[in-house]
Amino acid sequence: MSIQVRNLSKSFGDFHALRNVSVDMESGQLTAVLGPSGGGKSTLLRIIAGLEEADRGTVLIDGSDVTNVAARNRGIGFVFQHYAAFTHMTVWDNVAFGLKVAKAPKGKIKARVGELLDLVHLSGLAPRYPAELSGGQRQRMALARALAVEPALLLLDEPFGALDVKVRQELREWLRRLHDEVNTTTIFVTHDQEEAMEISDQIIVINEGRVEQSGTPDTLYDRPVNDFVMGFLGPVTTLGGNLVRPHDIHVSRTAGSAGHPARIERLVSLGFETRLVADPGPGADPVTVQLTRNHIHELALEVGDQVYLSVSAHPARLLTALEG
Amino acid sequence: MRKYVLRYAVLGYLVMLLAVPVFVIAYRTFAHGLSPVWDALSSHAAVNALELSLLITAIAVPINVIFGVATGWFLARRKMPLPWLVNAVINMPFAMSPVIIGLSVFVLYGRTGWIGTYLFAHNIPVLFTWKAMVIATVFVSLPFVVREVVPVLEEIGTEQEQAAQVLGASALQGFFRVTLPAIRWAVVYGTILTVARALGEYGAVNLVSSGFVGQGLTLPLYVDNRVNQLDPTAAYSAGLLLALLSLIILVGMTAFASRRRRQT
CATH class of the missing domain: 1.20.5 (Single alpha-helices involved in coiled-coils or other helix-helix interfaces)
Structure with missing residues (x-):
């Protein structure tokens, strides 16, 4: 199921959540809507779902205009950040809800719910209440509930935002496998670039109500169109007035043609890699460089050493920091 | 120490x-033993008072529960026009003496009142009948369900209702399958408070009652009447019956309160 969003605008009082946003999401893909909080990404998702009304603009699902179609008739699954579990219902009844209101035959409900609980590994917990589940289990239940009605489009609003790091890591991999298995179009909102990079086919970066850039994770990482996207997709540092990635800086003990002299201020071991912070002299910000531990040993680098920094042969992107 | x-x-x-x-x-x-008590309680006047009290309660409570849940929902979901005014009107019985509420019903439904003029013209008696007493009781017991339901609705938020919506539920299905069960203890608690108030109401119904023994007196009015008529056995018996009903309500309330605590 493909989605086209055209010229969407939405304000809450004086706050412009979305300003003239147009994006396309292709059928069968896993799309991440990425951006800082308050940037408008959740509003975009909620308008696609029909939970929020746009001030202007249209939403097309598979080419047909659904702008004025009620949420319950859009055939979508929605997963909320805080699960929105029906607290007075058991896990089983939560998952069965969509089928029950659609008046599906009892036998079909039983088979489908059983199948979904297997899929999310909650079969043993079917008679429990949401209050008796962990956060990760509750979110898996919410996902099964959304999938019960066989939506062609699955929307997830910061689905793992309220979970701890380890569970989040597990669930995101699991979401990717699930997406491939059930073969829906999936859109999820996140402020975690790593999450977006790791599992999505396409990323749409939204900031201050505008689409900054959209494309594959590699495109966005390697060819960001502006400083914001570059900074949001990964770590950045400045060298000689240019914005670069810390792993794109070459460190040398001898002055080359374009080497910036700097003094090593700190060496922080991060396991396989080491972060080097160097002071290029008065008036310039410290430069952060990411090196492998082996490289540090080869050069026998110590705090206080004089080094020369240059951007390595194929930089991800160069931008003058003053430009934006 | x-x-x-x-x-x-x-x-x-x-x-x-x-x-x-x-x-x-x-x-x-x-x-003086059990038999005078039994005689006093089985007298026509006492039975009539109990029946009238139960009738008024049985009509006023469902009205207030339905109205209270609906109003509470509109208020909590910010869909109520002039919410400050609605809140003020609902809270009025807390602040105002029941006598004044009774008086307002008296004035409104009297022969020259705004509504009374119409009713008398069409020969529909309301004032000094059980109908006026129901209206007065509805008014004095108005706030209990609303005040119990609003904070719980605000606490559970709108996410569950929205989840029901995207799963294909209509607004009514969402309300009856998701919202109402989620606030059920608040509704039960508010209902019990409403029953207690409706059964015990004296001041407001006193003003709109016909005052005839064996016809227009609720249990509290009957107790008062018997005291004034120097009939202590009947007064004590009816009073004890009223206290007993309150005790049952109190026990029910305590039981539900502890259940509600466990659930959340």
Whole structure:
């Protein structure tokens, strides 16, 4: 199921959540809507779902205009950040809800719910209440509930935002496998670039109500169109007035043609890699460089050493920091 | 040591204030054995008073529960126009003496009142009948369900309702399958408070009652009437019956309150 969003605008009082946003999401893909909080990404998702009304603009699902179609008739699954579990219902009844209101035959409900609980590994917990589940289990239940009605489009609003790091890591991999298995179009909102990079086919970066850039994770990482996207997709540092990635800086003990002299201020071991912070002299910000531990040993680098920094042969992107 | 003194002082105060008077009524009621009590309670006037009280409660409580849940929902979901005004009107019975509420019903439904003029012209008697007493009771017991339901609705938020919506539920299905079950203890608790208030109401119904013994008196009005008519056995018996009903409500309330705590 493909989605086209055209010229969407939405304000809450004086706050412009979305300003003239147009994006396309292709059928069968896993799309991440990425951006800082308050940037408008959740509003975009909620308008696609029909939970929020746009001030202007249209939403097309598979080419047909659904702008004025009620949420319950859009055939979508929605997963909320805080699960929105029906607290007075058991896990089983939560998952069965969509089928029950659609008046599906009892036998079909039983088979489908059983199948979904297997899929999310909650079969043993079917008679429990949401209050008796962990956060990760509750979110898996919410996902099964959304999938019960066989939506062609699955929307997830910061689905793992309220979970701890380890569970989040597990669930995101699991979401990717699930997406491939059930073969829906999936859109999820996140402020975690790593999450977006790791599992999505396409990323749409939204900031201050505008689409900054959209494309594959590699495109966005390697060819960001502006400083914001570059900074949001990964770590950045400045060298000689240019914005670069810390792993794109070459460190040398001898002055080359374009080497910036700097003094090593700190060496922080991060396991396989080491972060080097160097002071290029008065008036310039410290430069952060990411090196492998082996490289540090080869050069026998110590705090206080004089080094020369240059951007390595194929930089991800160069931008003058003053430009934006 | 000091904390025990304070504790027992508070307990003693409560016993003096509440338990002793109830005990005295019970003691006086049965001073001459069971049979005078049975005679007093099975008299036509007493039975009629109990029936009238139950009738008024049975009509006023469902009205207030339905209205209270609906109003509470509109208020909590910010869909109510002029919410400050609606809140003020709903809270009025808390602030205002029931006599004034009774008086307003009296004025409104009287022969020259705005509504009364119409009713009398069409020969529909309301004032001095059980209907006026129901109206007065509805008014004085108006706030209880609303005030219980609004905070719970605000606490559970709108996410569950939205989840029901995207799963294909209509607004009504969402309300009855998701919202109402989620607030059920608040509704039950508010209902019990409403019943207690409706059964015990005196001031407001007093003003709109016909005052005829065996026809227009609720249980509290009947107790008052018997005291004034120097019929202590009937007064004590009816009073004890009223206290007993309150006790049942109190026990129910406590049971539900602890259940509600466990659930959240």
